[in-house]
Amino acid sequence: MIRFATALFLGAAAALPARAEVDIQSVTSDGGITAWLVEEHSLPFVALEIAFRGGTSLDAVDKRGAVNLMTGLLEEGSGDLGARGFARATEALATSFSFDANAQEMSISARFLTENFDASVALLRDAIQAPRFDEADIERVRAQVLSGLSFAAKDPNEIASKTFAAMAYGDHPYGTAEEGTPESVAALTRDDLLEAHKNVLVRDRVLVGAVGDITPEQLGELLDVLLSDLPESGPMMPPKVEPMIEGGTTVVDFETPQSVALFGQRGIALDDPDYFAAVLLNQVLGGGSFESRLMQEVREKRGLTYGVYSYLASRDLANAFMGQVSSGNDRIGEAISVIRDEWRRAASEGITAQELQDAKTYLTGAYPLRFDGNGTIAGILVGMQLINLDIDYVKTRNERVEKVTLDDVRRVAGELMDPDGLHFVVVGKPVGVVSE
Structure with missing residues (x-):
């Protein structure tokens, strides 16, 4: 099925006014990165949502699936930690990270206790800025993607979605599979993943929502720690496209x-x-x-x-x-x-x-x-920014x-x-x- 989150977001946003305590602040770090914040200090817990506009639409024409594969590898080791070490570290901190990509954005979700704030942020920083992309991990995650593509080729819903998208959008990124094809995914190299990372995770397309036990000052510092060393900008976004739908x-x-x-x-x-x-x-x-x-x-x-x-x-x-x-x-x-x-x-x-x-x-x-919940509201804050x-x-x-x-x-x-x-x-x- 063609994926679209705005309808869900609109439904969620409709419920927000019922929460009288929702007060959204705009926070800008010393490094010039802006985020939206809802302070909620009743629980020692922080939910953080980060999105980078463009997502899989920024794949190079002959590298379809690179952003999707790169995103799947961000939790497979970073800095000095391999995949197992990274998993053990998140478990020890009672921290959870998830990474996803679609044609609209590449997104990162983080949940952590305030008592583990600094260690959790440091771990997330390495995942964002210093992914390892070890060859063994690339091959393991590539196999998972290829398995998913094989399953999708036998799923009537996926077949309908891809057929409609190709008809409506042609060779525009919206018209081709964001996960890539078996051929394009099999051909991706580590250098392709490094290039995808450099092109997608850029500061001038980042949107952030934070909810929980965190002050504006702490959030400003967090933004610079996590994001200030990323590239300022990336390649141009694809052009807008008028769907080629005929009765x-x-x-x-x-x-x-x-x-x-x-x-x-x-x-x-x-x-x-x-x-x-x-x-x-x-x-x-x-x-x-x-x-x-x-x-x-x-x-x-x-x-x-x-x-x-x-x-x-x-x-x-x-x-x-x-x-x-x-x-x-x-x-x-x-x-x-x-x-x-x-x-x-x-x-x-x-x-x-x-x-x-x-x-x-x-x-x-x-x-x-x-x-x-904090996580849902953090996602809504980013969703609001995504649709301006x-x-x-x-x-x-x-x-x-x-x-x-x-x-x-x-x-x-x-x-x-x-x-x-x-x-x-x-x-x-x-x-x-x-x-x-």
Whole structure:
């Protein structure tokens, strides 16, 4: 499935105002590195999130998968510690680090006790700035990546995602596998990984969120210790791309009793004035609730699937309006037909006043608080920065949602939704469904 975190972030941010103690401060270190901080001294614990814009999109054209493989090696030894020594050190400190990369960013999560603050920061600094990239570790992690690629080649969801991405984005990084291909991963050298590290972990693309038992002064010092010796800048970001999505259907023949369909059309940018109207529209159409139109029409009324949903895939370099459904090979055609009808109905009729109110109630926090904890909040702080939200967003977000009118949503539905431009990629043995 095409991965996208903004929908999750928006849901988490909706819950934040319920936490009256959330007070976000902007902290700038002596070295000029900025982070967002929420102080919480009730527990002796710090959660730190670091993201570098660009992620796997910064792979060289002929080195696809280098950033992903490099990221997987950051916890496999650094400085004077080999892989086992690094693992033992984190365990002894009751510290946890995780490293991840996608087409939006390369991210680092750290959790540590304040009593082990200095030692944990020193260990993380080495992981960030002095990874070993020992040959034995490279080959072991490479084998893991190749195994994952082999599994993905047999997963209908992954096949649908990669097929749709290639159709929509061509040879842009968004259109190719961020993990690389078996051939590109097998060809990567240690020098390629060192180059990927130098290109991605740069100061002018770093974003930091910190929550917990840490003061602004301590955070400023931490930022310089961890990041000040990294390169100032890296290669240019890839250009923005307009998805090349045309209406129709693409069938990928695959032996399975159930077909997977990934569908999408052009989308809307995060900074578009109508973005919140589009969020509310999507919530009504297929935003994950059992009360959404797609769930009601495809699952509840016809029993064609266990689940169907839609989402706004708005990213730094491209925007799409996506969805996914699975159904038996003999029923997927009917599910697709119903989804097309609902897409067309929303475009022509919009939504009702009651649907709008229900969507607002959900998005402004009437539902139980689902996101909490220092780590989650630290991730939200970075997520806000990634999509260029201002620091006061958590205080104004619900007000922005409430200001959206029924006329706004109906107008946006008419302008955004493109039933004739909706494309389905179907992986399976769908009866009566052919490529157009």
